[in-house]
Amino acid sequence: MGTLDQPGAGGAFDHILHWRLLPGSHAFPGPDGGTCINEAAVVAAGLPYRAIRSAADCPPCFSVPLAAYALGLNDAMPDAERPRLMAFVLRLAGSAAGPEVEAARVAHLARETVRRLLPPALEQAGLPAEAAACREAGSLDAAVAAAQRAAWTAGAAAEASARVTLWVRGARAAAAGRAATFAAASADDARTAADAAEAAALFSPATWAEAVAILDEALEIGAPAPAVPVDLARERMAAARAGVA
Template sequence: MTGFDTGFDHILNWRLLAGSHPFPGPDGGTCINEAALVAAGLPYRAIRSSDDCPPCFSRPLGAYALGLNDAMPDGERHRLMAFVLRLSGSADAPPVEAERTAFLARESIRRLLPPLLARAGLHGRAAACADAADLAAALAAARSAAWHGGARAEAAAGRRAWVAGALAAAVARTATAALRAADDPRCAAEIAEGAAPFAPGTWARAVDILDAALLIGRRAPDIDRVAARDRLDAARALAHA
């Protein structure tokens, strides 16, 4: 096994936790952005929002990653460790950050909403979201989905059809979050959070969206994986001291 593999495989054993933690957290864990700080050798700081990230972190990418980190179940959160070396140094010019924000919103609507809508029987709305050619079309499709979900939830409540009503309410709530994602990338993660209980594979698709967004604009510089491993190990050792 090469040094590259040894370092990275070891990094994947770091434990990610929801929320921010006194450093280092229980079992040496942190959220994804805090782990990225430690791995890059930057001074630790508690990160409760993307505004807490250092300037070298892309704000939209950090916000989306943090939203996924806090929403994912413990059994899924490990997927984010693949990005621990890719956040520090990803900040770019405002037009690029705006492009990333638009991408996260559009692709979350196109890829995460349709399975939820199809599960609720809103196949036409699902197709409209999946086929959206740009952000404006995606937002229009999400707005229609939110309206139809709300109407179905209200009708189900009148019939006391609680299961159908819960699904329709999830559609309305998740599609409404999608409308805010154009301004707040963390709301794109709320789309994943709303869809995941009803649509298997949501978290894997959400992580794929983050992977693609990281290919837009400036890439994080290479961080020596062995050095990153050693920094994380030192933090874990401190937690048990």
């Protein structure tokens, strides 16, 4: 979409659709239109409403890895950042694709999480060499290996700092190691990439905009379905708020 990495992007859809994104799953949208990202996308697509606790609860037309990543971001983001996801309310229905495309999406989420979200955390934890290795990883295998090494090195740094009572340095290294551990595991589970984003965001608030940009890029892999027209989505969401959907 090209503008999702800009501050406040997504807020326009928040106002146009008159809907609020909230963490967690919800039995049915109330008058305030509060649901998670995937529940809102179900309403916008005109599908029967359902509470969504994981990507497995989404309709079959939703890409499982994209829905999992979006749900993870939705639940982890601070309230002020969550409107960045509103644009995806119109794009998740119809995003399901064949195994090769879905695998490519998972690979993109994992690789770019390592390359773009981990380095700032590692640099602030005093691990510039590990940050550089993550940033330079050109393939999924290289990214996973770099994240694994970063997790091990950060863990060792945390232990060494604790032995000499450098508690702040140790806590910073431990937090960076947590982000790296999640990132290394995200090649097998797209939701884990969102966990890595949450851990990395402790070091840089800009992490959230970058994570949303990564989701946008992953949606463009393959042949994405046309977005739900804004006017139609707004009508459907208004009906849901009124309890007549």
